Amino acid sequence: MEQKQQSRHDLNISGMGRTGGGVYKDVKIDGMGKVGGDIDCLTFTSNGTVGIEGSLHADSLNINGTAKVEGPTTLDKMDIGGMSTFKDQVQCRAVFINGRAIFDKGLKSDTVEVGGILKTKEDVQCESFSVKGHFTIEGLLNAGQVDIKMNLPCSAQEIGGEYIVVRKWKSPRIWEQLHHGFSTRLKAHIIEGDHIDLEYTEADTVRGNDVSIGPGCTIRLVEYKNTIHQDPEAKVGSCVRI
Incomplete structure (x- = not known):
């Protein structure tokens, strides 16, 4: 292993x-x-424009410009x-998004923190999912801890977790002016967890042990096991204890 590390050399591209x-x-x-093939490195940093036609394996990836990776990506x-x-599967220990990231084949990570925009055509699986921004997940969001603070509309087909909290983020005034007319709310078909605390959420079914339906919510069916709280401003079609 030590010999392998010593045999590595740096790659720097300035210009084209x-x-x-x-x-x-x-x-x-x-x-x-x-990059015309697979790349294996310790750190990968791009301040310009990069395209990787193969796979990417790295301890650390830092993108400040634009990047496109065609093959599977494995990172710390x-x-x-x-x-x-x-374009392919991404597996990582920690993900921090302050720009815009698109995952065509989904994302697996221990930690996901979004301060910008996340979009995926498949599932997101992680232990902790924290958002101060916007996301679109066309599959399942599955996480132990889900903490969502929205400044634009967000959506997922399904959300599952132990603790799920959804709030509207009190964003700066300039952000509100730039995106005037958008309805900041979360849309999902099913939200299921142990402890669920929702605001400004539109869902077909919400199912959990302890459930709180706050202002701005429109829920067709709520199923709860232990406790239920419904804000007077929330709209709930029916509420059933299971």
Whole structure:
């Protein structure tokens, strides 16, 4: 292992450049770079525009420009400050999104923190999912802890977790002016968890042990086991103890 680490060398692209892939120590793109195959590195940093036609394996990924990865991605830490698209499966320990990230094949991570925009065509699976921004999940969001603070409309087909909290984020005034006319609310078909506390949520079914339906909610069916609280402003079609 030690010999493998010593044999790695750095890759730096400034201006325009292309590589066929390979094994590196630190990779840095400051212009326009193209990787024609798989790449394995310790750190990958892009401040420009990069396209990876193969897979990406790295300890750390930091994108401040734009990036597109065609193959599977395996990381320890991902930090997206620009715009990134991942066409295949992504597996990571910690994900931080302050820009815009699109995952075509879903995302698996221990921790996901979104301060910008997350979009995925499949599932998101993690232990902790924290949002101060916007997300669109066309599949299932499955997490132990779900903490959502919205500043734009958010949606998921299904949400499952132990603790689920949904709030409207009191965003800066300039953000409200830029996005005037959007209805900031969460839409989901099914929300299921042990402890659920919702505001500004539209769902077909909410099912949990302890459930709180707050202002701005429109829920067709609520199923609860232990406790239920419904705000006078919330709209609930029917409420059933199970």
